[in-house]
Amino acid sequence: MAKRTTKRFVALARVSSREQEREGFSLDVQEEALRHYAERHDGEIVQFFRIAETASKRDERKTFRSLLEYAKKNSSKLDGLLFYKVDRAARNLFDYVELERLESEYGLQFISVSQPTENTPAGRMQRRMLASMASFYTEQQSLDVKDGLAKRVQHGLFVGKAPYGYRNVRIDGRGLIEIDPEYAPRVQRIFELYAFYNHTLDSLFAALAAEGLVYRRLSPKFNRSILYDILTDRAYIGEVRHKGQWYPGTHEPLVDRATWDRVQLLIGQKIYRTHQLTYGSELIRCGHCGSPITGERKTKQTLKGERDYNYYRCAQIRQPGHPRIRMTEAELDEQVLGLFDRMRVGDDEFRAAFSQELRKSTLSEQQSSKQRVQELKQQHAAVLDQQDRLLNLRLLEEINADTYASKATDLRDEAAKLRLQVEAADRERDETADLAVKAFELSQSLQAKWVTSDYAAKRRILEIVCLNWRLDDVSLVPVMRKPFDLMVEGLSLNNSRGDWI
Numbered sequence: 001m002a003k004r005t006t007k008r009f010v011a012l013a014r015v016s017s018r019e020q021e022r023e024g025f026s027l028d029v030q031e032e033a034l035r036h037y038a039e040r041h042d043g044e045i046v047q048f049f050r051i052a053e054t055a056s057k058r059d060e061r062k063t064f065r066s067l068l069e070y071a072k073k074n075s076s077k078l079d080g081l082l083f084y085k086v087d088r089a090a091r092n093l094f095d096y097v098e099l100e101r102l103e104s105e106y107g108l109q110f111i112s113v114s115q116p117t118e119n120t121p122a123g124r125m126q127r128r129m130l131a132s133m134a135s136f137y138t139e140q141q142s143l144d145v146k147d148g149l150a151k152r153v154q155h156g157l158f159v160g161k162a163p164y165g166y167r168n169v170r171i172d173g174r175g176l177i178e179i180d181p182e183y184a185p186r187v188q189r190i191f192e193l194y195a196f197y198n199h200t201l202d203s204l205f206a207a208l209a210a211e212g213l214v215y216r217r218l219s220p221k222f223n224r225s226i227l228y229d230i231l232t233d234r235a236y237i238g239e240v241r242h243k244g245q246w247y248p249g250t251h252e253p254l255v256d257r258a259t260w261d262r263v264q265l266l267i268g269q270k271i272y273r274t275h276q277l278t279y280g281s282e283l284i285r286c287g288h289c290g291s292p293i294t295g296e297r298k299t300k301q302t303l304k305g306e307r308d309y310n311y312y313r314c315a316q317i318r319q320p321g322h323p324r325i326r327m328t329e330a331e332l333d334e335q336v337l338g339l340f341d342r343m344r345v346g347d348d349e350f351r352a353a354f355s356q357e358l359r360k361s362t363l364s365e366q367q368s369s370k371q372r373v374q375e376l377k378q379q380h381a382a383v384l385d386q387q388d389r390l391l392n393l394r395l396l397e398e399i400n401a402d403t404y405a406s407k408a409t410d411l412r413d414e415a416a417k418l419r420l421q422v423e424a425a426d427r428e429r430d431e432t433a434d435l436a437v438k439a440f441e442l443s444q445s446l447q448a449k450w451v452t453s454d455y456a457a458k459r460r461i462l463e464i465v466c467l468n469w470r471l472d473d474v475s476l477v478p479v480m481r482k483p484f485d486l487m488v489e490g491l492s493l494n495n496s497r498g499d500w501i
Contacts, residue, residue, distance in 0.1 A: 010048075010082070013030035013050050014050075015027055015030075033113055033114065038082065051064070079108075080111045081109065158177050162177040164187065166178065187236060189208070191259050196262075201228060278329060292314075327474060339478060343484065383411055387412075466481060
């Protein structure tokens with residue numbers, strides 16, 4: 001067998017920032033130098049790996065791991081690994097150790113074309129010093145970036161992508177944000193409709209669609225999650241978010257403070273989170289010990305990338321003798337789907353009777369809500385009376401101007417707060433009845449709606465339909481509320497439970 005004369009190399013070119021590219025380390029420059037080295041040494045590059053400046057850390061790690069796997073698999077056919085510089089070969093000392101192992105265990109020579117070193121103890125020490133310096137630079141650069149971001153926030157500047165309604169711009173070399181003339185009016189309209197036109201999140205995106213307002217050109221439809229995020233984003237009142245906290249910003253607000261406060265009070269009547277666990281927060285009790293079923297989110301690596309899974313188990317699962325049962329959210333969803341499937345009815349007479357029973361069942365809660373509204377109105381009337389008496393005291397000069405101004409401001413704020421609470425209570429009462437009807441409609445066409453519902457909608461539907469839930473072994477056992485028990489159990493109206501929604 002003839003001896004192979006042409007050398008075979010594997011090469012890696014890596015650029016981690018625009019600054020390094022401007023200093024002459026671009027992928028094109030590195031690739032040209034690496035190919036020129038291979039040609040001068042009577043060889044060829046059989047596999048070229050590239051890590052661009054735009055690569056995420058995950059993509060960068062993936063490319064580096066692919067390089068290692070290829071080199072190990074084909075080590076007998078290769079003569080060396082080519083890099084432009086030592087600091088282009090590895091981004092940290094852990095990666096550099098992996099490359100040294102290829103040299104010591106697989107016989108693949110580490111070749112830095114612009115920083116040549118010998119394959120001797122002294123040469124390897126020199127490379128390690130260069131790798132240590134590169135690692136130090138990377139770590140120090142990370143600290144400098146974090147410090148720079150903190151200083152930007154202190155000066156009221158954004159540190160990332162501009163919120164919807166704004167856009168990122170560079171002015172005199174500084175990254176700033178400015179109002180987006182296309183999207184900003186849509187944000188203002190969203191706040192206006194929700195604050196003053198008695199909309200819910202569901203009716204809000206329908207109203208926006210009716211007005212022809214779209215979210216983005218490639219993603220035209222607003223949804224509950226998007227609207228909730230917009231309505232609770234303090235950037236629109238001129239603040240900047242950093243590490244979970246909000247700081248005063250220098251950008252122009254899109255929403256005045258009065259409208260913002262009104263929206264927060266109205267939307268504060270409901271708790272809405274897109275990433276909460278549907279069956280967590282003590283919704284279900286363990287059939288074995290009576291403890292709450294708790295949920296946890298796990299991230300797993302799949303062929304299509306990382307994917308989140310929700311698992312549910314008893315909070316006391318580790319107790320001696322307790323069944324070691326874990327359920328996925330998909331498994332619980334399947335049982336809920338089955339429950340609602342059993343609630344489907346095809347008889348017009350039954351549906352009419354059920355609707356009448358549903359109206360009766362909401363009467364108690366509506367009456368309670370009316371009483372709450374009446375109490376708030378009485379408190380509001382009392383505050384108005386205090387305003388009148390305060391004005392009379394001022395006219396009689398029994399209090400000075402400063403005292404009057406201070407007390408009058410407090411009473412105005414209190415009156416405004418009570419007015420908003422009355423409106424919110426009225427809206428909540430209407431939404432409860434509306435949700436009950438929607439729950440019935442959902443039970444008749446669940447497959448088409450349940451999978452698109454968000455966390456808040458699913459939780460409210462489950463609470464409306466059932467009194468409580470129990471997990472017996474792997475079976476989800478509901479105790480139905482009236483009148484949904486009729487649909488599941490096939491009972492007559494007269495045999496229904498006396499539990500009310």
